[in-house]
Every structure is written in structure tokens, then in C-alpha cells.
Amino acid sequence: MTTLDTTPPPEAAGGGITVADLRIGLTARPDVDVVDDIDLVLRPGEVVGLVGESGSGKTTVGTSLLGYTRAGAMIERGKVLFEDSDVLALPWQQVRRLRGEEIAYVPQDPASALNPSIRIGRQIVELMELRGLGTAESRLQGARDGLAEVGLPNDDEFLRRYAHQLSGGQVQRVALAMAFLPKPKVLVLDEPTTGLDVTTQGMVLQTMGELCRSHGVAALYVTHDLAVVANIADRVAVMYAGQVAEIGDRDTIFAHPSHPYTRALLDSIPHLRQARALSGIPGRTPAPGSRPGGCRFHDRCAFAVEACAEQEPELRERGPGHEVRCLRAGEIGDWDISLGTVPDADPQRAREVILDIADLGVSYGRTQVVFDVGFDVARAEVVALVGESGSGKTTISRCVGGLHKEWTGTIGFEGRPLGHGSRKRSAADRKRIQYIFQNPYLSLNPRLTVEQIVKRPMELFGIASGTEATDRVAELLEQVALGPAVMRYQTNRLSGGERQRVAIARALAAEPDLLVCDEITSALDVSVQGSIVALLDELRRTRGISMLFVTHNLALVRSIAARVQILSAGRVVESGPVADVMDNPREDYTQRLLANSPRID
Amino acid sequence: MSATEQSATTSAWSRFVHQRRLVVGATITVLVILLALVGPLLAPHGENEVTGPPFSGTGVFGTDYLGQDILSRLLYGGGIILLIAVLGTVLGMVLGVLIGVVAAYAGGWWDEVIMRLNDVTLAFPQILLALVILTAVDQPKTWMIVVLIGVSHAPRVARVARGVALGLVSRDFVHAAEALGERRSRVILAEVLPNMNAPLLAEAGLRLTYSIGLVAALGFLGFSTDPDKANWGQMINENRLAISTQPWAVLAPVLIIAIFTIGTNLMADGIAQLSDRGRD
Numbered sequence: 001m002t003t004l005d006t007t008p009p010p011e012a013a014g015g016g017i018t019v020a021d022l023r024i025g026l027t028a029r030p031d032v033d034v035v036d037d038i039d040l041v042l043r044p045g046e047v048v049g050l051v052g053e054s055g056s057g058k059t060t061v062g063t064s065l066l067g068y069t070r071a072g073a074m075i076e077r078g079k080v081l082f083e084d085s086d087v088l089a090l091p092w093q094q095v096r097r098l099r100g101e102e103i104a105y106v107p108q109d110p111a112s113a114l115n116p117s118i119r120i121g122r123q124i125v126e127l128m129e130l131r132g133l134g135t136a137e138s139r140l141q142g143a144r145d146g147l148a149e150v151g152l153p154n155d156d157e158f159l160r161r162y163a164h165q166l167s168g169g170q171v172q173r174v175a176l177a178m179a180f181l182p183k184p185k186v187l188v189l190d191e192p193t194t195g196l197d198v199t200t201q202g203m204v205l206q207t208m209g210e211l212c213r214s215h216g217v218a219a220l221y222v223t224h225d226l227a228v229v230a231n232i233a234d235r236v237a238v239m240y241a242g243q244v245a246e247i248g249d250r251d252t253i254f255a256h257p258s259h260p261y262t263r264a265l266l267d268s269i270p271h272l273r274q275a276r277a278l279s280g281i282p283g284r285t286p287a288p289g290s291r292p293g294g295c296r297f298h299d300r301c302a303f304a305v306e307a308c309a310e311q312e313p314e315l316r317e318r319g320p321g322h323e324v325r326c327l328r329a330g331e332i333g334d335w336d337i338s339l340g341t342v343p344d345a346d347p348q349r350a351r352e353v354i355l356d357i358a359d360l361g362v363s364y365g366r367t368q369v370v371f372d373v374g375f376d377v378a379r380a381e382v383v384a385l386v387g388e389s390g391s392g393k394t395t396i397s398r399c400v401g402g403l404h405k406e407w408t409g410t411i412g413f414e415g416r417p418l419g420h421g422s423r424k425r426s427a428a429d430r431k432r433i434q435y436i437f438q439n440p441y442l443s444l445n446p447r448l449t450v451e452q453i454v455k456r457p458m459e460l461f462g463i464a465s466g467t468e469a470t471d472r473v474a475e476l477l478e479q480v481a482l483g484p485a486v487m488r489y490q491t492n493r494l495s496g497g498e499r500q501r502v503a504i505a506r507a508l509a510a511e512p513d514l515l516v517c518d519e520i521t522s523a524l525d526v527s528v529q530g531s532i533v534a535l536l537d538e539l540r541r542t543r544g545i546s547m548l549f550v551t552h553n554l555a556l557v558r559s560i561a562a563r564v565q566i567l568s569a570g571r572v573v574e575s576g577p578v579a580d581v582m583d584n585p586r587e588d589y590t591q592r593l594l595a596n597s598p599r600i601d
Numbered sequence: 602m603s604a605t606e607q608s609a610t611t612s613a614w615s616r617f618v619h620q621r622r623l624v625v626g627a628t629i630t631v632l633v634i635l636l637a638l639v640g641p642l643l644a645p646h647g648e649n650e651v652t653g654p655p656f657s658g659t660g661v662f663g664t665d666y667l668g669q670d671i672l673s674r675l676l677y678g679g680g681i682i683l684l685i686a687v688l689g690t691v692l693g694m695v696l697g698v699l700i701g702v703v704a705a706y707a708g709g710w711w712d713e714v715i716m717r718l719n720d721v722t723l724a725f726p727q728i729l730l731a732l733v734i735l736t737a738v739d740q741p742k743t744w745m746i747v748v749l750i751g752v753s754h755a756p757r758v759a760r761v762a763r764g765v766a767l768g769l770v771s772r773d774f775v776h777a778a779e780a781l782g783e784r785r786s787r788v789i790l791a792e793v794l795p796n797m798n799a800p801l802l803a804e805a806g807l808r809l810t811y812s813i814g815l816v817a818a819l820g821f822l823g824f825s826t827d828p829d830k831a832n833w834g835q836m837i838n839e840n841r842l843a844i845s846t847q848p849w850a851v852l853a854p855v856l857i858i859a860i861f862t863i864g865t866n867l868m869a870d871g872i873a874q875l876s877d878r879g880r881d
Contacts, residue, residue, distance in 0.1 A: 427782060510781070
């Protein structure tokens with residue numbers, strides 16, 4: 001509420017949009033807020049990053065700019081001031097006109113926002129008809145101009161395509177083009193690059209930034225990844241449990257983060273330049289209704305004192321435009337970006353090869369997707385497979401895990417060749433190589449309890465049974481930092497990060513020597529990724545487990561892997577110790593991957 | 602944590618109660634089944650006892666074509682039709698789900714062969730298949746009718762089951778089980794089937810309705826185990842000539858069949874919604 005005074009309305013009057021004292025609650029429980037005390041100013045031509053973990057209410061704030069809340073929530077208080085009127089108080093006809101025309105929204109998954117049965121060109125023209133833009137003759141040209149603006153081809157061939165004939169990045173840019181066509185003054189982007197690989201993400205972000213600045217659009221960029229925001233935002237607002245924890249200029253936030261939560265988020269981000277011991281934030285973001293009293297972050301905060309549990313902190317000014325919601329903001333010292341860096345993995349270390357891949361060629365039906373790939377993995381070593389989507393990295397990992405059968409060449413495990421599918425392998429081989437899937441929402445049977453899921457490999461491989469197995473399940477759950485309390489839960493009661501821990505526990509239950517990890521953190525918040533990577537690293541050190549780590553995140557590779565294989569179009573283009581490859585990349589492709597990787601260092 | 606666990610059990614119950622569709626459906630179903638079970642004890646007259654002239658107004662619902670009391674025959678005639686319908690449905694569901702899930706899980710060539718054979722059997726109308734077999738035997742046994750109903754349901758259930766299973770067999774948790782080297786039968790029984798509850802329950806409700814219709818139709822056409830015994834389906838046939846003078850003789854069995862099928866369908870819908878909502 002204090003912000004209202006420090007950010008006078010005139011600033012927004014010239015354009016942009018102002019959120020003032022916004023509170024959104026649950027319709028069913030009026031005493032519970034989803035977001036509370038939100039004050040936010042978006043100036044024209046400015047990109048503001050809104051950052052937070054899942055459940056922090058960032059998307060709720062984003063859609064409130066359009067006067068929208070999802071079912072079950074309602075705007076209880078506050079204003080969204082746009083061009084001298086309050087969006088929240090306007091009649092719905094006017095709000096409808098505003099949406100899309102003045103205030104545009106780009107959703108997380110644009111593929112589901114495009115109509116799959118209408119050609120791209122027709123869809124854009126229809127949008128202009130709906131918005132009354134241009135004349136019947138000029139609209140097609142308008143569509144072409146719009147596509148050109150986002151760097152897409154605009155010939156007839158492209159206009160005639162359907163959404164499924166475009167790549168993920170192209171779809172995202174079509175969505176951007178459609179959002180920009182009515183020349184909106186405000187743009188809300190809800191994690192539009194989640195799920196895209198770094199190269200595509202880089203292009204989309206650059207396009208977006210350029211368009212916002214050249215058109216004077218005020219943009220709100222909602223994401224869980226501070227690293228993405230570091231590259232595009234002018235100002236950053238960090239949200240936690242429905243409140244803004246810290247807000248300020250980008251440089252201030254990244255150079256002098258003053259809220260312990262902002263620091264914890266920054267600490268969980270891997271760097272490109274140097275390996276780090278990543279850390280997560282203990283616990284999980286509390287859901288509306290179960291948020292603690294006092295400072296909402298105090299139960300997860302490393303700096304909390306008694307007063308934090310009793311007194312609810314207000315947003316207080318720390319510097320020009322820099323506000324922090326923390327009682328101890330001035331007392332906790334300065335943050336150091338190089339804190340937590342560790343030496344890169346030593347390339348000279350003795351290697352005892354456990355997995356040896358040679359001349360691997362993989363095909364799906366008649367299409368060959370992987371050509372002549374060869375590399376090895378040593379005991380207690382992490383080897384990363386990195387590349388854009390479609391580079392074949394997941395395909396290779398699936399062959400190693402026994403999930404894909406159509407391959408040629410050899411995959412040797414401790415000198416013995418492995419069979420082509422899991423059913424062609426011995427029980428010992430199946431036990432010792434465990435595969436962890438990308439999406440923990442799909443890889444755990446929703447009908448089984450956590451105990452049943454984790455216990456199964458033990459029963460199958462005759463490791464333990466009965467109460468002994470139950471004890472081991474409890475042990476494993478303790479080890480992956482879940483605790484035995486979740487044993488009787490079905491997985492739908494767990495968050496994404498917790499589910500992925502269950503999947504890791506299931507893999508560990510088989511007592512494997514090699515873990516195949518297929519983008520296991522890409523569906524998770526950065527903070528959760530930090531704690532999962534820390535867990536894996538501990539397993540590697542204490543149990544001597546080797547890992548084949550598939551990812552498109554090069555910064556993550558630096559922190560977890562010793563060696564890296566860079567893949568492009570099914571071939572290894574560059575490989576070697578992580579520090580060598582990343583400090584002195586030889587190939588253009590590797591350099592491009594590095595250049596496009598979001599970074600905070 | 603213990604507090605949330607407690608609330609999990611109570612909320613399962615409260616969810617059940619709040620699911621009005623389920624409560625109403627279950628109540629109707631149970632009442633009709635009870636009526637069919639204890640009916641013979643409550644009946645004012647014997648099953649084949651003549652209480653008055655044919656199609657007369659004697660008794661609550663009057664008398665039928667032989668002068669037997671309609672109410673008594675109604676109370677006697679439920680057991681057998683419900684028994685056959687339920688057993689036939691269970692058989693049809695088991696067979697059909699097995700065929701469908703195996704086809705979906707095996708995939709490729711196997712899927713094609715199984716489903717095309719399935720299509721061939723689908724081409725026969727359900728009632729026709731039953732009639733062809735039943736006319737061939739002199740006196741049909743109860744188990745024959747059950748098997749016929751089950752077999753005629755199976756290809757229809759199989760199509761639905763395959764469709765549902767197709768969406769599941771490509772999910773990662775099935776791949777995970779395969780990577781562990783689980784036996785195929787276990788992948789089907791422990792990983793795929795439990796996730797098919799909701800749509801299969803809805804299908805079972807629908808199939809039970811059809812079963813009752815089928816048993817009733819067979820009874821109507823004269824194919825029942827014992828022509829002297831009361832049977833809701835057969836009663837419709839026996840008395841249809843007098844539908845204008847003695848409508849209750851036909852209407853009473855029709856209504857009770859209708860009420861029962863509405864009940865079972867509401868119940869199946871409710872269970873499906875309930876198990877769906879439990880998910881997320």
C-alpha cells in the first residue's frame with residue numbers, strides 16, 4: 001500500500017497500466033487470499049518480469065490485468081488502471097473490447113490457443129476481421145507484415161500451413177504476431193518459452209523485447225526462471241505466496257538482491273561460467289489457506305528470527321524504485337554471486353568405463369534420427385547429452401534405457417553388449433540401469449500409492465519384500481527428502497518436484513549403477529531443479545552411481561556433469577570435459593547454444 | 602500430516618454423499634434388487650395361482666391373460682431377469698475389456714487382426730446372434746442365455762476398452778513398467794486396467810441396461826428358461842394383446858425395468874465422476 005504513494009498515477013497516465021492494492025480471494029473461502037497487496041506499474045516500452053515458484057500467484061496477477069480470474073477466485077479489492085479507467089470496474093462489453101485489442105495475452109501453451117483446423121494465414125486474417133483492423137484487401141498484407149515482424153516467413157506456402165506443421169518456436173512466434181497485430185498497449189506473457197529449447201527461446205525472447213520497445217508496449221513477463229528475466233526485463237518483481245517480496249530494477253535485483261527469497265532463487269540457478277553446488281529452497285510454496293502468519297516466507301527462510309513469525313512485513317523502500325518485504329532487509333549482508341561455486345569436475349581423474357556406446361544409429365521406422373554416435377560413461381561420472389529439440393538426445397537415452405529397440409551399433413555395459421529392448425536384457429541389466437522420465441506427471445501411475453510404486457522394483461528384482469521392503473521404502477523416501485509420511489499418498493497429492501523425487505526413489509529402489517535422466521528437471525521450477533540436482537550429485541558421490549544426463553540447459557550441465565556430448569541433428573558435433581567445451585567451444589553450433597542460454601553470471 | 606490423512610477418509614465419504622447422482626442411483630438400484638429378492642415372500646398370491654378371470658381388475662394391478670395376479674407375478678418375476686442381466690453384463694465386460702486392452706497393448710499387427718475380427722462380430726445385431734443360437738436348442742438353459750448376452754456384449758465393450766487403453770499404453774508409467782521388465786500380463790492388470798475405471802464403469806452401466814433389455818426382449822420373443830415362471834420381459838409379451846383394456850399388465854413390468862435401468866445408469870455415472878474427481 002505504501003507503493004501507491006511512491007508511484008504516482010501520472011506515470012501511468014501517459015500509457016502503460018497500473019495495478020493498485022489488488023487482492024484476489026477464493027469465492028468459497030472469503031478469508032483466504034490468493035494474492036494480496038499487489039501494486040505494480042508497467043510503463044510503456046518496458047518489460048517487467050514477474051517471477052515466482054508454482055503457486056506463488058504470478059499467473060493470477062498476470063490475468064488480472066485483463067480483468068480475468070480463473071473459476072473459484074474473485075477480485076476482492078483493488079484497481080487495474082488503464083487509460084484513466086479501472087479495468088475491473090468496466091462493463092463486460094468494454095472489457096471484452098480491451099482484451100486482445102489494448103491488453104493482449106500470450107499463453108504458456110500457444111499450440112492449444114491456435115485452431116488446429118484453420119490455416120495460419122486465415123487465422124490471422126480472421127483475428128483482424130474480429131478486431132475491425134484494415135480493409136478486406138489490406139488484411140492479407142497485414143498478416144504478412146505481422147509475420148515478418150516476428151521473423152517468420154510470410155510467403156503463401158507458410159500462410160497455408162496448419163498449426164501442427166509449425167515447430168514449437170514458430171507457433172509461439174505466430175502467437176506473438178497475433179498478440180501484436182491489434183497494436184496493444186499492454187502485453188501479458190505467461191511463461192511463453194517454457195518447453196522451448198534455448199535457441200528457440202532466445203529467438204522468441206529477442207523478438208518480444210524488440211517489439212515491445214519499438215511499439216512502446218508495456219509488457220508483463222511471467223516466469224519461474226530468474227535467468228530468463230535477467231536477459232529481457234527492465235524491472236523485476238519477485239512474488240512469494242501471493243505477495244510481492246521484492247521489486248526493483250533488473251540490475252539492482254541481480255546485483256543487490258535484498259530479500260532472502262530472491263537470494264534463494266538466485267542460488268538455485270546454475271551458472272554457465274563456473275560449476276556451482278546448487279541448492280534448492282527447503283519445503284514448498286504454501287497454497288492459499290495454508291500460508292503461515294507473520295512473514296509468509298519465514299518457515300523456509302535461512303535468515304528468519306522470532307519477529308518474522310509474528311510481524312507481517314510491509315514493502316519498504318531500500319533504494320530508488322527498489323522495495324523489499326522483509327523485516328531484516330538491511331541486516332542480512334550483501335549477496336555474492338560467486339557464493340557456492342565449486343571447481344569444475346576434474347577431467348584428468350581416473351576413469352573406469354561402465355557404459356560404452358559405439359557406432360550407434362537409431363531409426364524410427366524408415367527415418368534415421370541418430371547417426372554414428374559413440375561415447376562412454378565412467379563409474380561415478382555424469383555425462384550430459386545436450387542439444388536442441390530434435391537433436392536425438394532423448395532417443396539415445398531411450399536406447400540405453402531399453403525403451404527403444406530399432407538401433408544398430410553396440411551399447412556395452414561393463415564390457416557386455418546390451419540387448420535391444422528391455423525384454424531382451426537380463427534381469428540384472430534391467431536392474432542396474434534405471435531410467436527417469438522427463439515428466440513426473442506422466443511417469444507415475446496415478447492409481448498406485450507412493451509405497452506401491454517405490455516397492456515394486458524391490459519385489460521384482462528380489463531385493464527385499466514384506467516389511468523389509470516397506471522399511472527400505474521409508475529409507476529411500478527419507479533419502480530423497482520426502483519423508484515416509486507420503487508413503488500412503490497417491491501421486492496426485494504431490495507437487496511436480498515431489499513426484500520427480502518419487503520417480504528418483506523408484507529408480508534408486510532397484511540399486512542401479514547407471515541412471516538415465518531424460519530432462520528430469522525441465523518440467524520443474526528452478527528452485528526445485530536446484531534441490532534435485534543437489535540430490536543427484538550426493539547420490540553420485542556416496543553411491544558411485546553413474547548418470548547419463550539429457551538436457552538442453554547448458555548451465556545445468558556445467559554444475560552437474562563431468563563430460564558433455566553436444567548433439568545436432570543426430571550427430572555428436574563436439575564432446576569432451578565440460579569445462580573445456582564450455583570455455584572454448586570450437587563449433588558454431590555450441591557457441592550458438594551458449595550465446596542463447598539465459599544467464600545471470 | 603495426520604490431519605490431512607484423516608480428512609482424506611472423511612472426504613471420501615462426504616464426496617460419496619455429495620454425489621447426489623450416485624446416492625439416488627444406488628438407492629433405486631438397491632431397492633429394485635431388494636424387491637426382486639424378497640418379492641416372492643411378499644407376494645399376496647402364488648406365481649401361477651389363478652385369482653380371477655383374465656384381464657380383470659381383481660387385485661392391485663389386476664390379472665393377466667391367464668387370470669394370474671399381476672402384482673404377484675411382478676414380485677416373482679424379477680429375480681431371474683436381474684440375475685441373467687447382471688451375470689451377462691459381467692461376462693461381457695470381462696471378455697470385452699480383455700480383448701480391447703490386449704489389442705491396444707499389443708498394438709500393430711495384433712491390434713489390426715483382433716479389432717477386424719471384432720468388427721465382424723459387431724456386424725451381427727445383438728438380438729439376432731442370440732436368436733440364431735436359441736432357436737437351435739430345444740429348451741434354453743439359464744447359463745446359455747447368460748453366455749449369449751455376454752458374448753454379444755463383448756465386441757462392443759472391446760471397442761470402448763481399446764479406445765480408452767490406447768491413451769494409456771503410450772504413457773510413461775507403462776514404459777517405466779516395461780523398462781523394469783514387468784510381465785505383460787502384469788502391465789495390463791496392474792498398470793493399465795486400474796486407470797480405466799471411470800469410462801469402464803460408465804460402459805458397464807450402459808451394458809447392464811442393454812442386458813435387461815435383451816433378457817426382456819428374449820422373454821418377449823418366448824425364449825426363457827421356463828415359460829411358466831414369471832419374468833418381466835415375458836409378461837410384456839403375454840399381456841400385450843390387452844394393453845388397452847388392462848394396461849397395468851404391460852405397464853407394470855415396463856416401468857420397473859425402466860426404473861431399474863435409470864438407477865443403474867445414475868449409479869455408474871456417479872461412480873465415474875467420483876473416481877475422476879479423486880484424481881486431481
